[in-house]
Amino acid sequence: METVREIWFKCAKCERESYCEASFEKRPDAEVMCPFCRTTQKLKDVRIT
């Protein structure tokens, strides 16, 4: 059984959605960068569940 490929997140600043690799899930403090406004934020804070 394959697992999820991407993790979706929604930028807290510009509110646009994007996604990162599933491997980010393995790092509890992983950060992501909104590709639209370049804001960096904790994945756990902006993850779409």
Next chain:
Amino acid sequence: MTDNTPQQAAKEREEPVKDLRSFLAEYRAAYPDDVLDVHVPIKAKYECTAIGKHFEDLGKYPLVLFHRVITTNGQISQFPLMVNVLGDRRKLAHAIGSNFEDVTIDWRRRVSEAKCQPVVVNRSDASVKENVRVGDQVNLLDLPAMHTHEMDPGPYITAGMLTTFHPDKWIDNCALQRGFIAGPREIRCLLVPTSHNYLNYAAYGERGKEMKVAYWVGHHPAVIMGAHSGLGYPESHYVTASAVAGQPLRLVPSETLGDDFLVPADAEFVIEGIMVPGKRALEAPFGEYPRYYGPQRMGEVFDVTAITYRNAAIWDSFLVGMNNIYGGAQEEGNIYVAVKRAVPQVQRVYCPVSGSGRFHAYIQIKKTHEGQPREAIMAALSSSANIKHVIVVDEDIDVFDDRWVLWAVATRSQWDRDLVVIPNCQAAFLDPTTGERGLGTKGGIDATKPAPPKRFPLRINVPQDVLERVTLEEYVGPEALAKVPNSRDMKPRR
């Protein structure tokens, strides 16, 4: 690799150096209407892509030179931007003196022969040293690098040949690998884990050493094709670049990476720097060849130490995702070699744009045995992780036209008899249907007629002599003929 002896230098002088400019001059002379110069200011962010998209919608892929590109920093770049130099099969064929049908086989044949060695020239003979910027003098944001698609995080190097050297054997490795220009002197790259540059990266990491690295951008397409050929590890791509171009590739020592780190002397740009193994930063999403955004990841950081470039240097970019003919052409050569070993009756191979240039492979064989289509399917599927679907057709089917391949599927195959399905294969990571572990299902369709001496219904046809005698120009007239619309574009007059 040989030194630049006076005899070799003299020999070189007899033959014009193949570089991007020589190709542009030749191609413009041969196909003047297929080279466009855009002098209207245009933004590197999305706008150049929009031009490419409009042309794609028309089914046209001209080589376009944008002479006044507004960069990320809001300035008009001093450099022109070129797109589509590898944008269609005719240009690839022109680059290596081949033709539309045979270009990928000829490309692969030259790689396998690989008899031509590169030469080292002095800095004073290297065009790429006409301008040298080191350290703080470098600002990559001055380049007209395209911010291609909406969810890309910024400008990318897309037609950059990322070059590294094996840490022990000091053999060069070149690959077209994307790089996100994250700052004036920072690039974040995608080193795919199966790539040889990644193997070098890992090897440097094991030794606790930083990896010297360079991007070179803009060269004769034959040099690009040769350098980008799939080889064993480690094998020199500078050798295959020379072989495919048909002349020794001129190399020159780097500015900041040592005299043994050689870079192409006639490239438009060379960007030098280092990668510290383990140093990664956020990169992507990026609109990739399957026409989806690949997810954000941790990219290998390329800290830039220098940039060198020619006078009036031309920046080369791919229109990534559009008319993926170049990626497909490279796959075709590898597939042809693999299938030829298993089924010598293979005639042609084509990786169509409908499979993003990689996922579908059409194989034409001159069938003499019922087992050949399956042999061809298995050989093709195992030739590359990217190849997902293989359709084998007879020699009367034009593999360069999806319509006829699908017609063969429609009329020469039965699902219970002619389908091959192989689950849990290594698959293309950027195929959005594969799982996190990169597993996918591959398959093939035998869309061939029964092998002789079995008979099969005959295709409808018009006698060839009649087709040649009865022409539209004569019976309809050239003026009326030119006005007949494509049925898809037809609009009623009222």
